[in-house]
Amino acid sequence: MNLTEGKEKFLQSWGALGSSWGVNRTMAQIHALLMISPHALSADDVMEELKISRGNANMNIRALIDWGLVFKELRAGERKEFFVAEKDMWKVVKNIIIQRKKRELEPMIKVLDELSSVEGDDAETEEFVKTIKDIKLFSSKADSTLDTLIKADSNWFVGTFMKMIK
Amino acid sequence: MNLTEGKEKFLQSWGALGSSWGVNRTMAQIHALLMISPHALSADDVMEELKISRGNANMNIRALIDWGLVFKELRAGERKEFFVAEKDMWKVVKNIIIQRKKRELEPMIKVLDELSSVEGDDAETEEFVKTIKDIKLFSSKADSTLDTLIKADSNWFVGTFMKMIK
DNA sequence: TTGTACTTTCAGGAAGTTTTGAAAAAATCG
DNA sequence: CGATTTTTTCAAAACTTCCTGAAAGTACAA
Structure with missing residues (x-):
């Protein structure tokens, strides 16, 4: 070619x-x-x-x-x-993570927070709040994980994951 | 609400x-x-x-x-x-990773492989091949990392990342 | 200030994507 | 086997997103 x-x-x-x-x-x-x-x-x-x-x-x-x-x-x-x-792929990915986290994950967490306060005592409400809280827990964990990833530098990232993979 | x-x-x-x-x-x-x-x-x-x-x-x-x-x-x-x-968020995310990896990352790695074999000795070709190889290296690492993630179970995931965050 | 080289904006058209709804196919029941 | 219920398909319509190109805006040099 x-x-x-x-x-x-x-x-x-x-x-x-x-x-x-x-x-x-x-x-x-x-x-x-x-x-x-x-x-x-x-x-x-x-x-x-x-x-x-x-x-x-x-x-x-x-x-x-x-x-x-x-x-x-x-x-x-x-x-x-x-x-x-920007040609450093790690920086490219990092910037994308930063932007998308800010534009998508953070607003979603805010919405989930509001939704945790839905009131009611029937089965449907309970199920709803339970599901929302589950999703929120997961999202918050993902959020902190991404923060750590963003702070970390490329070598650290590659090093850690290489160890995980081996 | x-x-x-x-x-x-x-x-x-x-x-x-x-x-x-x-x-x-x-x-x-x-x-x-x-x-x-x-x-x-x-x-x-x-x-x-x-x-x-x-x-x-x-x-x-x-x-x-x-x-x-x-x-x-x-x-x-x-x-x-x-x-x-599926209500387990970890499983939801895992399935999405599996599907998108298969549909997007893997084909891209294949293309990058083909592109590494571009021939020529001018500066532009060298730059091109170098950039492609960089991207490919990064993509392959991401690919193996995702494989590990897929194999891992939810607790392991959360545990490992929680350690990273601390 | 005026002319020139370039950048930005945006209304309208083109292209792409999603949705509808009706018809065909498939599944189940007596 | 029909009759009936449910699912699937797909062409056309509705909607959304993207792109063009011309006009307006900006910056600079002389």
């Missing part, structure tokens, strides 16, 4: 993977493109490589910056902005 | 959470409904509670059974089928 085919395949696969993770296809592809690029790319480069519009490129690059997965690179004497991807 | 409001809120929140996880809203809501129900429900019950069509209910229940998150319950003397959800 040559480089052009390889790049193409990687962009397609990474984009498809993104779709099943609540990330839109284009955003995942831009990230992929920047990851395999040896140097920073401008918005125009991204538009051309992925055959997408300026608006689309701009919005998704912005979103990637929000997630901490892509950075601006300003060059002296160049008005144009260039972009580079 | 009373039971009806609580149920409604839980169904909404769980459904919304599903959307950001590549699970469709209705599938997540059916799962939520069955989790908080003290007894098995029929397709008609699900249709009525969630105000959805027969076809929609049937397709999503089917998908949930595929994922191992819902089971059929047959009753002697009843022609109708009833459904119950």
